[in-house]
Amino acid sequence: MIDLYFWPTPNGYKASIMLEETGFAYQVKPINITAGDQFAREFLAISPNNKVPAIVDHDGPGGKPVSVFESGAILLYLAEKAGRLISTDVRSRIETMEWLMFQMGGFGPMLGQTHHFRVYAPEKIDYAVKRYTDEATRLYNVLEKRLDGRDYLAGDYSIADIATFTWVRPRKMQGQNLADYPNIQRWYNTIKVRPAVQAGLSVMADSKRWEAKPDTEAWTSMFSNAPPSSQTEG
Numbered sequence: 001m002i003d004l005y006f007w008p009t010p011n012g013y014k015a016s017i018m019l020e021e022t023g024f025a026y027q028v029k030p031i032n033i034t035a036g037d038q039f040a041r042e043f044l045a046i047s048p049n050n051k052v053p054a055i056v057d058h059d060g061p062g063g064k065p066v067s068v069f070e071s072g073a074i075l076l077y078l079a080e081k082a083g084r085l086i087s088t089d090v091r092s093r094i095e096t097m098e099w100l101m102f103q104m105g106g107f108g109p110m111l112g113q114t115h116h117f118r119v120y121a122p123e124k125i126d127y128a129v130k131r132y133t134d135e136a137t138r139l140y141n142v143l144e145k146r147l148d149g150r151d152y153l154a155g156d157y158s159i160a161d162i163a164t165f166t167w168v169r170p171r172k173m174q175g176q177n178l179a180d181y182p183n184i185q186r187w188y189n190t191i192k193v194r195p196a197v198q199a200g201l202s203v204m205a206d207s208k209r210w211e212a213k214p215d216t217e218a219w220t221s222m223f224s225n226a227p228p229s230s231q232t233e234g
């Protein structure tokens with residue numbers, strides 16, 4: 001059994017989709033990042049950067065429990081455990097790693113900042129909105145070019161596609177429209193209808209918060225690097 005420490009966000013969905021794709025038994029442990037759960041001592045012992053997702057695999061290496069934080073590390077761990085969604089051929093594997101790292105180091109973090117300055121920032125800073133919207137457009141163009149004449153980012157459907165797909169979903173928050181990117185649109189529509197993707201996206205669907213304007217407590221919890229006062233009082 002795998003415990004999935006989760007909240008329904010783009011990074012969280014990478015892990016839920018991957019667990020559905022691989023078919024490992026898992027149970028969801030909600031970490032409400034809008035209420036400060038990510039700062040709880042027990043969660044920090046598993047995820048020291050106070051972020052979801054994280055997993056605990058009770059049947060880890062040697063049959064002993066192991067915890068994994070960082071969505072890219074979780075994808076790699078589960079792909080290796082399952083022997084699926086990453087190639088064993090060295091050259092194909094390098095390509096999967098390249099596009100996974102592109103997502104982890106650029107596509108995700110930059111788009112996260114785009115969300116922040118376009119949607120969540122308490123004041124509108126035109127420079128930041130333009131800077132990050134332009135960067136989002138640049139990254140989408142990199143993706144569009146890569147998908148020209150290719151079904152997936154690196155050979156067959158892989159963890160690189162899962163990681164990137166979940167960040168294309170909130171594209172409206174990034175000022176992006178798939179009509180401008182025909183290759184991304186084709187790729188996105190193919191992945192979207194996979195039963196495991198649909199199942200992964202339905203985990204905690206009722207608690208979806210990332211497209212809404214957070215209230216003051218949620219904003220404090222997510223963006224001030226400290227739990228909201230309701231978690232610290234008493």
Ligand SMILES: N[C@@H](CCC(=O)N[C@@H](CS)C(=O)NCC(=O)O)C(=O)O
Pocket residue numbers: 009010011012033038050051052053069070071072221222223
């Ligand atoms: N690099 C990390 C980023 C994870 C991340 O940013 N998680 C967000 C939700 S998408 C979070 O937990 N935020 C809570 C916080 O920063 O306090 C990963 O890919 O796992």
